[in-house]
Each structure stands twice: as C-alpha cells, then as structure tokens.
Amino acid sequence: MEHIDAAIIESSKLNLSISNLMKQGIKEITVKNAHSMHNMCVGLTGDALISITDSTGLYTASFLEGPKVVIEGNAGWYAGDDMMDGELIIKNNAGCNVGAYINGGTIVIYGSTGSRVGYGMKGGTILVCGNAGRWAAQMAMGGSLVVIGTVGNLIGESMYRGIVFTQDPDVSAKLGGNVFLDSITEEEKTYLTDLFTKYGVDADPVRFSAIRPALTGRHKYVLFKPELNKFDKKNYQPTKEVEV
Amino acid sequence: MCGIAGLVYKNTKHFSADLLEMLQCIQHRGPDASGIALFGDSEDLVLRVTIKAKELENQVLSVINEFGKVVGNCEFYASGNVWFADIALDVSEDKKAQLHARLNEIKGVTVHSLSRKLKIFKENGPITNLTNHHVVSSGNGAVHGIGHVRMATESAEDVNAAHPFSSPFFPDLAIVHNGQFTNYFKMRRFLESKGCIFKTMNDSEAASHLIAYAMKENDGDLEAALQFALDEMDGIFCILAATPTQIGFVKDKLGVKPLLLIEDDEKIMIGSEQIEFSSLAGDSFAEEMEPGEVRVWNI
C-alpha cells in the first residue's frame, strides 16, 4: 500500500507517479488531497487498485485501461470517458457526460449523475445506482447502461446499438427518439443479477425493462423541422375580425 | 552591385587610410554611398548618430541623460540632408544595448554606432564625401575593420541606409553586405516580433539585426551566428561581419556574389574584386571563396 499526497504534485506528474508505482509491482495505491484535480488517473494501464480519498475534477480515469479506480467522494464531468477496460467506482455523485465514448470496462456510480451519461458509448457497462439526468445513452453505439433510480427525459435518444436497463415506472413518457421499450430476456436478467451482486446493489432484475434501438433502415426522427403540416383551418383563431 | 572590403593589418600606422584605399579601388561598384567600421579602443562610449531635424537634438540628449551623461563637446554638424554627431558618453557598458534601442525608437534619429571599440562612418556619394565631411579616425591602434561602397537597389538613398550597419541586439557588431535578399519581409517580421525597430527599408539592415540577434542568443559566437544567417537568409549575398575580437564572412550557397581573400603573416584582406588587393598586395592572386562558406578569424 503506497500513499501519494496530491496536494504536492501536478496532475501530469501524479499519473506518472502512480504508473511508476504500478510498474514496481505495487498493487494498492491511495491518493489523498485530490481537491478536485483534473485528469487524475488518465490513461493508466495495468493491474492495481487506486483509491482517491476525496473528490475529483474533470476527466477522471479517461482512457483507463485495466486498473480499478475508486473515488470516495464525488467525480467531476466526463469521468471515465473513452475508457478501454478496468473499473471506475464512484462512491458518491458524478457530473455530466460520465462514460462518454466508453469502449469497455465498468463504471459504477453509487450516487446520482447528471445529463448525457454514456453519451456515444460503444461498449462496457455503466451502472447508476441513484438517478440519471436527461439524454442518458444518447447516440450510444454499444454497451449497456443500467439505472436503478429514475431516468431523465429523452433517454436513449438516437441509440444505434446497446441497451438501457431501467425500472423507472414513468419511463415510457421519457423515451428519446428511435428507441422502444421492451421486456428483458432471461439472459439479461442473469446479467443484471450478477452485476447487482458484484457491486452490492439492492435491486430486483425482475422489475427492469430494456430500452432498445429501433433498428430500421433509417431512424424515424423528424429530419426537417418545423413540420409545417399540422395546421387545421377549423381550429384557426384569427387575431382580429376580418371584413368580408 | 556594391563592393565590400575587410582588412586585418597588424603593422600599420594608418589603418583607416589603408582600408579606404581598398575601397577607392572599387568605387565603381557603388557610387551612391560609402562607409567603414573601425575597431579601436576608447574609455568612453562613443555615439555616432544622425538626426533628420536639428530640433531632435534635445530628444537625443534627454534620452542620453536617462542613462548617463555626455562627456566633452556635443556638436551636431550638417552633412547632406541630416545632422551628424560624434559624442563621447559616460554610460555603463551594460546599459549600452538599451540606450542604442531607445535612441532608435525616436523617429528621425538613427544610431550608426554606439560602442567603446567600434566606430561606424558612412556618407552618401563617393568616398571623398566621407573623408571630406567627417573626421574618420578610430582612436587608438585599430588593426581591423570593414568597409562598403553602395549602389542602391530597392531602398531609397538615405544615408542611414548606407553600410556598415549595427544593431541594438549586439552593439559591438558591424556588418557590410553585397547582394540582395529575397525573404527580407519574412526576416523583418520575425525580427520585429523580437522587438526590433527598423530605421530603413534596406534589406541589409535586416541582416545586421538577424546576425546581431543570433550573437545575443549565443553569447557572441560569430561563426555560429553567420551559420544561422546562411540558413535563414535567402537570396544572393556576401556578408562581412566584425566585432572587436572577431572578423568573418558568409557567402551564399549559390555562389553568385564575389568574395576574394588574401591571407599572409602580416595581413588578411577580403574583398569583391582583384583590383582591391593591389593597394597592399600588389599582383598577388586573391583566392575565391566557396559557395556556402563561413569563416571567422580571431583578432
């Protein structure tokens, strides 16, 4: 177990220090006094447990490839973006756009997160134990997003591939374009059971539905707004009297 | 056209006359202006400067007073359409470059040289104008110097555009140039971004600032500075450069402009034409230097 005091290092040197410790075979590293530093644990590869005792700034664990990073406090925006592999565990809340473009690995947010979680996600798993904001999994291209709490509006907007699991009772009113609500398969139930057990989440997979992308030749969104075809003469209320 | 001359002559009693004689032989190469840079020794800092209007005298003196004071007489004498002055100053050595730059900031004022070891004399018209209008002397024991006769190409016939040039980046450096640069504007933009103030539109002025800038950055290594100049400057050129302890040349890679050399135990003569060497070396054959060559001698 090695300790690093982030208060006395710049972020680019921090990642190098962690990397060097890992190269020496150290398997557990604790970083204290992060004080919302940006770019912490960016691009780290290998196998170790890195714990950050307080909160982090932007881009925590971007491009992470292998280690397990645990943040005791809150994580800033874009945490885990472009992640390749490994685990990012956020004990409290996270900012917006968490897990954008993730390729693989797992992100777990025990608290809640803001909008656009899993934006453009391409693989991997994002588990939000609290609530997720709007536009979750927007334009996703793979992977799975699991939200235990409520989801925001326009969830799954224009997903191309991937799945969103939710138990939000009002989810039908909040679906984004080009997705549909579906029941989950037995395999997906097993997948969720294993996931919940692994991360100590108290939830029943049976209560979850899946949001899947509508896989037709072309997404059915209104390409050309305004639509200009809903005017009904009968309901037309002139603003002033017209002399005939 | 233009013609250049460089001389290192250890045993002479009348160095400036020897250098001027070399230039006289090539007067035909440049009837528009002439100039020489002499290296000697003086206790005081000597300023050679021109002003375009007599009224600027006060501005010059007030700037000098910010840095030190005038020693002895300060008289501006008219020649052509400007006033010249040759003033001794009590200013410390480390303030020299700053004073040089500050004087050049005044519109209508151009420093020709500001140094304890270098004096630059230049004047429009033939060499006789130079010797008639100015007291050409370097003080004690000069053994090396460079000179120039000018045929104006692109810029106007202003005496400040005559060679040799010096630069606030390295005030003890003087250069003369034969040729024409084709990337003058790029060089000028680069130098202006480093804080340089240009006093003319003459491309040779840019060369003096560029080489002086390199000297400033490399602590006075003339050979490295001339090598840098060879890479950065484009066009055709032969440049002679001298400081109190070094003299050297750079010749462009196309080998168009002439640069000839005679070297023996007594002297080093560098020039543009064979005839230039006849004053001190009789019929000896002067060797032509190689294209892209840089050579520096220590004095």
Next chain:
Amino acid sequence: MSEERMKEPSDSVKALWNKDTLAEIDYKATYGKHRIRGCATPRQMPNFDDLMILPGQLTRMPLDTYREDCETRTVLGKRFAKKPLIIETPIMIAGMSYGALSKEAKIALAKASSLVGTVISNGEGGILPEELANSYRQSIQVLASRMGFTKRNLEYADMLEVLYGIGAKPGLSGHLMGSKITEDISKMRQIPVGIDLHSHPRSGDAFGADDMVIKMEQLRELTNWNVPIFAKIAAGRVREDIKIAVKIGVDGIILDGCQAGTGAAPVMAADHLGIPLMPALVQAVMTLEEMGMKDEISLIASGGIRNGADVAKALAIGADAVAIGTGAMVAMGCRVCMKCHTGHCAFGIGTQHEDERKNLDVDAAAERVANYIRGMTAEAVLLAKAAGKSKLKNLEREDLRSLSLETTAMTGIPLVGSDFVLGKGFGFTANNNI
C-alpha cells in the same frame, strides 16, 4: 417592319430562374426536404487564380530552373510536440473516410504518401489497417462521433486532428448513408450495418473551449507530448476560432475553406456556408500575427487546392502546408460527376459496391497520386525559384499581387501595377510605394 419579320426576344439568360433553380424547386416540391449531393460546391468563388507571383528580373535574382535547388521539406507542429512532423513536400493528403471512399482508394492514397514522403489523414471512422500499413506518416482524426476511435489510435498517430468542422458542411452533424455501411465498415466504426448515420454534432467529452483546454492536457499526457495536435476548422469566423484554438493549446490549425469536398452534403450547406480559402487564410495569418503566434503555430490550408500555383500562393500568404482531397481523387480517375452521395462510383473510388471497386487498380492509382504530388511540388518550386527563393517556405506575401479589386479588398494584397489596397493591407508593400 411587318410582324412576320420581327425577331422574337429569346429571354434566354434567366439569371435567377435558370435550369438548376428549377430542378432544385422540383426536388423540394416532390420530396419536401433538402437535397443532398456529393463532392464540393460547383459555384464560382474567389480563388488563388486572382493572385499573380512577382518574378525576379534585374532586382531579385531568380534561381536556375534546372540546376539550382529549392528546399521543399516541411516541419509541422513544433509548438509543443517533442516529435514534430517532417514531410518532404508541403502537400499532404486530406482526411477522406473509409466509408466515403472504397478500401482500394484508401490504400492507393496511403501508398502514394509513401512514394512521395508525406502524411495522410485517415478521415472519420477509425483507421483501415491497410492504410496504416502503407502510409509514410499517419494523421488520425478525432471527431465528435468517435466512431472507430479508441486509445489504440493514440499509440501510432504521427499527428492528431481534432475536428471542429469541415469546409464542405461546417456546423452540420456528420452524415453517412446507410447504403455505404458494409460489414467491414460497420465493424471498424463500431456501428450497425445499413442504418443512415446522423452523427454527433459536437464532442461529448468537451463542451466548450474551457473543458477543451483540460482535454488537450490529457491528450498531451496520453501521447507523451510527442505528437503534434492540430485543430481542423472550417473557414467561417476565422479570427475568433483561431484565437480560441491557440488558447486551447494546439500545435497547429488546419483551415478548410468552403470550396472543400465531401462524400455527401446538403446542397445549401455546400453552397452557402463558410467562406473561401484565400481570404480565410489571410485572416488566419493576420490573427496569428496579432497574437504573436505566427512562428509557433503551423497552418495547413485546404479546400480546392489544384496545382503548384495554389500551393505557392498559399505558402506565400503564410500557410506552412496544404492538404489535397478532391485533387487526389481526380488524379486517381475521379471525373467530379458529383454523384458520390448515391454510393455509386464508376471509377471505384467513392463506393463500397464490389463490382465498381474492381475498376480501381490500386498500384496504378497510387502512382498517379504520387505523380500528381510530384508535379505540383515541381510547379511550386518553379514559381518559387523564379521569385528568387531557395526554400519554398521563403515565399512571402510581398511576392504576390492581385488581379481584381475584390481580391485586393478581401486579402489586402495590392492591386497589380500599384501599391493600392482597400483598408489595412497585408504586408509591407501595401500602400507603401514599394
């Protein structure tokens, strides 16, 4: 004169209501939407033909066209990158995606880059392994969609281009027709087969320049500060964009004028968005000089570069290099029929259809593109030497004069036969009696 002998007016010019206008109206009347078209805008726009280069004669000695050398080697990205990109000609191959182009076309372009010693950009959607294997230097684009982009790309990129927009359709979200998404492309871009792609308009991992500054530090860390990072910007609000890009911390900027091409763009976007390269380039150079950054930031100009004269003039204005896209395709055989958006290409360049792709002979095409680049470089060298330069990069804006008042006004380059400019002027010769 009797009525029978009168000549009828033909009223044929129809400047406003010409055949193309009628066709566009018919399209909208039939389909109720905007038309999409491949290639670049066909409109007449100010281009480099309006500029002339001044040769040396008695003043300024020209160099021997045949025997004296002119250096063409170009160094890009030296502001921060520890390994700036060095290419042997200032002409690079612009980003054109595998998807928009066939595999054979991409391989040919990569091979051409090795034949002449230049850099090729992968374009959107990941990197074709065969392109990476054959290219001399590889530039990787980082787009908002991140389709096909992962950490692996950072490990072999010789240069990165963070894309904010392309000249052909700036400010629009990306668009790839479903018909062009084959199994191969689907795997590379990590997207499903056959669905029309309307991709992300802005990057999900940096909303705004303030976040981008931190993202840039991250990219530097991930590439060990070795790799030059460029921002690719469509020419629009050039001054403001350049200022922000410089503040973000890029090594260089790729400026894409509105004459640039693309696989498919809405007609209105290609024809009415953005500004041409020539004035944009002048604005970019002026802005960099105002910021005191011109010597640090590398500038690559693209969008309608056709020949060595365009290259020489772009360099004279202040670009360090140019990128060719449409030109390279034409060298391979493209005849600019502008049907790329249909997914069909008789020359096997802009298509995924197997039978059409057979028409492209990869090695012959590579040689043709290489020849084109060699020829253009020779043309630029010819012009530079006539102006007395022994290095292409010594071309200056004062070597140029403009043939028209419009070009003088929009570039600040003096009108031929004078020193006349409208407004500030660009360079020392403007209004200076030189």
